Amino acid sequence: MRTIVARRLCTVAFIAIATSSSAKAATSYDVQAFGQQLSIPQNSASGYVLARHYITPMQACGYTRCDVMSVTYFSGTGAISSGPIITTNVSGISTRLLINGNVFSSPISFTQPIEVQLLSNGKPNLGGSLQGGVSGTLFYYNIDTRSSKTYIYMSGTITPIAGTCSVPSQTVKLPNTMLNKLDRVGSTAGLKNFQIQVNNCPKGYNRIGYLLEPVGGVIENAPGVLPLTGGSTASGVKIQITDDKGQPATMETSIQVDDYRKETGGSYAIPMQASYIRTGSTATPGTVNGALNVLLDYQ
Incomplete structure (x- = not known):
């Protein structure tokens, strides 16, 4: 398992042509x-x-x-x-x-x-x-x-x-949604706002970063989309994570906690959103589960 804290690991559970190198010296x-x-x-x-x-x-x-x-x-x-x-x-x-x-x-x-x-x-x-x-x-x-x-x-x-931040685990429950609202691949429904909490950060660090790691790995060409986890019974539907502006979340890259201040430290909330997303040409109703690890790093 890839953990940190100075990576501190928490889990957020969600329910409901490249250019080839040419020859050169x-x-x-x-x-x-x-x-x-x-x-x-x-x-x-x-x-x-x-x-x-x-x-x-x-x-x-x-x-x-x-x-x-x-x-x-x-x-x-x-x-x-x-x-x-x-x-x-x-x-x-x-x-x-x-x-x-x-x-x-x-x-x-x-x-x-x-x-x-x-x-x-x-x-x-x-x-x-x-x-x-x-x-x-x-x-x-x-x-x-x-x-x-x-x-x-x-x-x-x-x-x-001396000291690190803490990130509490949480469960985010998406609302029940009718499958006909997901009428085409890429359509979304059932939006749910949530926050990633980064708590009790000590002063003294130059930078604190957080990294989002989907449980099951990153899905290629599907920005912000989580693989299905245990207990999922639906097909053709997954969960997508976005920032508070609706842009797909960046996965497996450290992102700076902008509000952190070296002189004071403190606790911070990172606003995020989760929703269902249609991923398959055919889909069947059921339970959709996904999970996300939040990892912290320090500089």
């Missing part, structure tokens, strides 16, 4: 991840994601699609590592690279940003600089693509902060 790309002062929870269980940095295909290989052939890992001291989780030179902090949401295992292409994570490894977080090696000139990841090499460095100073 091999070149290299140097990418800096993080690169600022990072405030990280002082105490968190091993494996919790503490912070995230995203790298676009253009930054990684100069194209809208990168074809990855291999990934080589290095620890913060510059020693080669077996990966995929590697130690930094900051006590208590490890790092992991995700491509299309997974660690690298075989040649793969990506058109969406890849993610560099900082994770707790269960040791005391003593803070310090992430820069690899004594001089900060060593990289953590060497990505070989079909047309280039990408070197990922990490920089920034980690400051431990």
Whole structure:
């Protein structure tokens, strides 16, 4: 299970042509991840994601699609590592690279940003600089693509902060809806407003982010739509999550809690909406269930 708190996991239950790389001379790309002062929870269980940095295909290989052939890992001291989780030179902090949401295992292409994570490894977080090696000139990841090499460095100073936010679990019950209101694929009905609560955030963090993770995974080409979970008996209908303006929610990308203030901390409510959405050319009535994990990260 992918959890955080400094990811704190809560579950919200809901009831009711990419461009291919053309041949070019091999070149290299140097990418800096993080690169600022990072405030990280002082105490968190091993494996919790503490912070995230995203790298676009253009930054990684100069194209809208990168074809990855291999990934080589290095620890913060510059020693080669077996990966995929590697130690930094900051006590208590490890790092992991995700491509299309997974660690690298075989040649793969990506058109969406890849993610560099900082994770707790269960040791005391003593803070310090992430820069690899004594001089900060060593990289953590060497990505070989079909047309280039990408070197990922990490920089920034980690400051431990005592305490994290809390996110309570909740159940959102959508109203009963007649199937004939969902008369075509993409039509919605049964709108329900709800809020994601981010409570008791301590002061001192530079940024707090939340990430929405559908239970069952992201459905391709279906923005904001949740897979059906246990107990669902309807077909051709799912639940869609949107922001308070009706735009499909962004999944599996960290979004800043805008109202958080480093000087004061506090509690915050993120307004959201849920509704039924017709997803199949044929549909049958019944129960529609979905679930969403809310994950927090800190910088």
